[in-house]
Amino acid sequence: MQTIFSIAVDALAYGMVLFVISIGLSVTLGLMRVVNLAHGAFAMIGGYIASYAARDLGLGYGAAVLIAVFGTIVIAIPIERLLYRRIYGQPELTQVLMTIGITFCIIGIANYVFGPTLKTIPLPPSLEGSADLGFRSIAVHRIFAIVCGLAVAGALWFAIEKTAFGVKLRAAVDNAAMAAALGVRTEVVYAVSFAVAVGLAAFGGVVGAELLPVEPYYALRYMVTFLVVVSVGGAGSIPGALAACLLLGGIDTTGRYLMPEFGEFFFYLAVIAIVCVFPRGLAGRMK
Amino acid sequence: MATMNEAATALAAGRRGLGRDLAGLAVILVLAAIGYLLFPNNLALLTRITAIALLVLSLDLVTGYCGVATLGHAALFGSGAYAAGIAAVHFGITDPLLMVAAGILGGALAGLACGIVILRAHGLPQLVLSIALIHLFHEFANKASSWTGGSDGLAGIAPDPLIGLFAFDLWGRTAYVFGVVLLAIVFVLLRLVVRSPFGMLCRGIKEDPIRIRAMGASPTIALLKMYVISGAVAGAGGALNAVSTQVVALDSLSFTLSAESLVMLVLGGTGSLFGALTGTIVFMFFEDLVSAANPFHWLTMVGALLIAVVLFTPKGLYGTVAAILARRRGAGR
Numbered sequence: 001m002q003t004i005f006s007i008a009v010d011a012l013a014y015g016m017v018l019f020v021i022s023i024g025l026s027v028t029l030g031l032m033r034v035v036n037l038a039h040g041a042f043a044m045i046g047g048y049i050a051s052y053a054a055r056d057l058g059l060g061y062g063a064a065v066l067i068a069v070f071g072t073i074v075i076a077i078p079i080e081r082l083l084y085r086r087i088y089g090q091p092e093l094t095q096v097l098m099t100i101g102i103t104f105c106i107i108g109i110a111n112y113v114f115g116p117t118l119k120t121i122p123l124p125p126s127l128e129g130s131a132d133l134g135f136r137s138i139a140v141h142r143i144f145a146i147v148c149g150l151a152v153a154g155a156l157w158f159a160i161e162k163t164a165f166g167v168k169l170r171a172a173v174d175n176a177a178m179a180a181a182l183g184v185r186t187e188v189v190y191a192v193s194f195a196v197a198v199g200l201a202a203f204g205g206v207v208g209a210e211l212l213p214v215e216p217y218y219a220l221r222y223m224v225t226f227l228v229v230v231s232v233g234g235a236g237s238i239p240g241a242l243a244a245c246l247l248l249g250g251i252d253t254t255g256r257y258l259m260p261e262f263g264e265f266f267f268y269l270a271v272i273a274i275v276c277v278f279p280r281g282l283a284g285r286m287k
Numbered sequence: 288m289a290t291m292n293e294a295a296t297a298l299a300a301g302r303r304g305l306g307r308d309l310a311g312l313a314v315i316l317v318l319a320a321i322g323y324l325l326f327p328n329n330l331a332l333l334t335r336i337t338a339i340a341l342l343v344l345s346l347d348l349v350t351g352y353c354g355v356a357t358l359g360h361a362a363l364f365g366s367g368a369y370a371a372g373i374a375a376v377h378f379g380i381t382d383p384l385l386m387v388a389a390g391i392l393g394g395a396l397a398g399l400a401c402g403i404v405i406l407r408a409h410g411l412p413q414l415v416l417s418i419a420l421i422h423l424f425h426e427f428a429n430k431a432s433s434w435t436g437g438s439d440g441l442a443g444i445a446p447d448p449l450i451g452l453f454a455f456d457l458w459g460r461t462a463y464v465f466g467v468v469l470l471a472i473v474f475v476l477l478r479l480v481v482r483s484p485f486g487m488l489c490r491g492i493k494e495d496p497i498r499i500r501a502m503g504a505s506p507t508i509a510l511l512k513m514y515v516i517s518g519a520v521a522g523a524g525g526a527l528n529a530v531s532t533q534v535v536a537l538d539s540l541s542f543t544l545s546a547e548s549l550v551m552l553v554l555g556g557t558g559s560l561f562g563a564l565t566g567t568i569v570f571m572f573f574e575d576l577v578s579a580a581n582p583f584h585w586l587t588m589v590g591a592l593l594i595a596v597v598l599f600t601p602k603g604l605y606g607t608v609a610a611i612l613a614r615r616r617g618a619g620r
Binding site for chain 1: 350356358404407408409410411412414415416418419420422423426427430542546549550553557584585586587588589590591592593594596597598601
């Protein structure tokens, strides 16, 4: 019972962190049709900035999160302008190569600037320790991660379903050319969603630093995980991404708890099974 | 009259193809000889390049000729390597030719398995399936450590002298010559395969699968066949690696090797066997140079190289040069 409970909490927290990071990838993939393997690299940049701000500058956790999100967006904008612009609408192979190239560069630079060691982001006292639920205590940080995931999911749902920008976004996802013909400035929609996606990646990177430790090979290690989650969920779908994150987070965590010697065997087996059964993702709308 | 003309053109094209086969073969052998003379102390690197060239050639078969996007092609290479290694260590089959045969068989079987899974999807899901497959193979080889040696690698492969005459010496001369001959044979066979009606069918599927189906051919069956052929070629490369290094490490089944082989292919140019070879040679030498000069910036340099290739030579090095030459020839006429 104890094990089941801790598996459930860890799986939920892990799934939520995955969700926060990969939802941005899902949106850019659904909207701009860019297979962005460098998405994890942006999460890593966020983690590094937060670690630098909190440890070396001595700022608070909240300030570090804010600096990380905006700093990552500032770094990502020139990359988008100079490099991503050229691969919109190109074949997948080209996009994969370009974004792998960007990932390698970012890893190399991070390794050079921050060194190969693991970076921690000191938590504020209010997030440390554990909360007592009466029958069982769980780490406050796990609760924080779960709440963050839920908040992001709610905010995104609201922004996409209820606001004018969301209408334009959905129109651009469904048919970019027609949306542009109707007067939606797709360029602006693209730029804003890219910024939001990168910001969310950085946010997830910081919040999830306890579960996915920040180190130079972060971008390469989790690149595949994020892409897999998005593909399983179906690009551009929030409920799909949420379901995929919880499902895959659950499978991965359960596998690690019960059969640690098998590593990620069951995770990838599940991925193959799901993709074979739902080739367009759990809630696919990508053609 | 028209048919005669067509027949004549076809004949000329056939002859030109044959001429290019021989030219390609000559280039491989001359380059191999130059490599042997220039780097007599670094034959291990050259042998590794030949083994990887087989992997990239096999990747070209499915990606360049069939349009299947895969980031998991090392699964076939590693299966061949482990098949050859296990045959040598656990079954005592230490004849190098038989080990290569075992590698080809192992690679072909892995190709069949991977093909069945990967060909079920298209586009991004296909890519994800291939990634999941390579990780699955990796984890499996890691787990079955009584057979594969797990993360320590499969050591203790001691191949017999080649056809009973040439022992695998410390300098790797025999291994190098063996590798070059293997590469040359595979290259000629693949030239025949990609020019055959079957090769043309695969190209047709890449361009327009619906039309091919309307013409009465089954795209999936044809692609699966190509995947098995590709597996055999990659398996031969893996076996060559096992024979020459006498050890099979877990990284021959890694995602990194898969990604690197794709990088090499695109660097050289997809859809051309010459492109695959060019990309392998350039990338491997570049890797050797940069990682020797400054191992810290190695990844950054590869990344920059990738970005530069995508931006400036989208057809790859060989493709771009070939296009320039073709334009020259067109202008000259």
